[in-house]
């Protein structure tokens with residue numbers, strides 16, 4: 001049986017691997033000449049298995065006006081009256097209900113745990129090298145009120161996720177690279193088990209392994225134009241290089257998945273959420289960042305990476321709703337530069353590898369994994385801010401569902417027809 005994977009980002013590649021491993025003939029199609037060129041190229045590098053809170057929440061709702069109106073806000077909307085955004089935003093508001101948030105957190109934690117074990121399996125079996133490290137993650141809070149709320153949820157979750165509550169002084173002692181004064185911090189939550197890894201390097205290493213398989217065919221540099229239907233099912237896709245027929249198709253086109261679904265005749269609530277990153281090589285005198293850091297007030301992440309044998313720091317964040325605009329906005333990059341100076345004392349000049357990408361975001365932050373209303377088309381997309389973290393588990397679920405095996409975790413929270 002032949003399965004065609006639409007899109008070769010981290011989601012498409014991991015899905016292709018699991019299906020090829022299960023014995024299917026797999027064909028991978030992407031518009032770029034190489035893999036992982038879009039959202040999976042230079043993301044925040046955090047494998048965030050314990051910290052999976054969705055963007056939609058009562059707290060975000062409360063802060064929304066100030067977030068959208070402030071000039072240097074990490075979030076902004078510039079999409080005009082885009083009907084796709086209006087439908088998405090209405091669902092986002094519904095997803096802010098406390099009950100919906102609880103459901104999302106429970107579902108994401110289960111998928112994240114599966115992803116962690118699958119990533120470990122793949123890394124070991126295939127001997128993939130991509131700087132995977134259990135660096136631990138420190139989430140710092142500047143607002144006393146928000147820190148108190150975060151502490152309450154750690155206490156409620158119990159010891160299960162190994163999260164520790166730290167005072168401001170303890171945060172600075174744990175991570176000497178932080179150049180903040182204790183009075184600038186309310187405190188932090190540390191999770192020693194969290195990991196970091198370079199998503200692009202992982203994709204490159206997995207691509208090499210996929211190329212070694214006889215049951216995997218590649219069609220890169222091949223833009224997908226639209227679906228070809230016959231007898232009420234998807235039988236082929238139209239591409240710039242002719243039609244590709246298969247028995248089943250898996251939609252992994254990231255932020256472009258919504259447009260493909262529309263052409264197939266159904267609504268997929270996935271909207272592009274634009275983010276930015278820079279990657280710095282700290283000067284020799286700078287203290288090496290040991291843990292990954294999330295700055296809750298600035299909504300930015302800092303991750304230690306190894307690049308060509310040298311230590312590097314990836315700084316990422318920002319969530320702009322601007323449709324498919326891929327302009328690299330210098331003002332947004334400056335926010336990341338200033339954060340490097342303030343938090344780590346690194347004056348970011350010269351080669352900072354500025355980058356932007358479109359996260360495929362669903363209103364409730366959960367990916368959509370399951371059969372679509374169009375027969376023959378399976379969806380594995382919409383991983384938003386956590387696609388690197390959730391990729392391997394989502395690929396496992398996809399393969400299990402296509403093989404009609406009992407899935408390793410509950411799949412209904414990820415169905416297209418869930419509540420939000």
Ligand SMILES: Cc1cc2nc3c(=O)[nH]c(=O)nc-3n(C[C@H](O)[C@H](O)[C@H](O)COP(=O)(O)OP(=O)(O)OC[C@H]3O[C@@H](n4cnc5c(N)ncnc54)[C@H](O)[C@@H]3O)c2cc1C
Nearest residue numbers: 007009011031038039040044046224254275386387388389
């Ligand atoms: C700034 C930023 C920071 C992030 N930080 C983190 C983090 O720290 N941890 C984490 O877990 N996640 C993080 N993410 C999220 C993560 O990077 C994404 O969720 C993930 O990369 C999505 O993968 P994907 O394969 O679905 O999409 P993509 O990587 O975008 O892949 C989609 C593929 O589909 C192809 N495609 C699309 N349209 C067509 C077409 N018409 N024809 C042919 N091919 C097509 C594209 O070329 C692309 O290769 C971050 C994202 C951003 C932007």
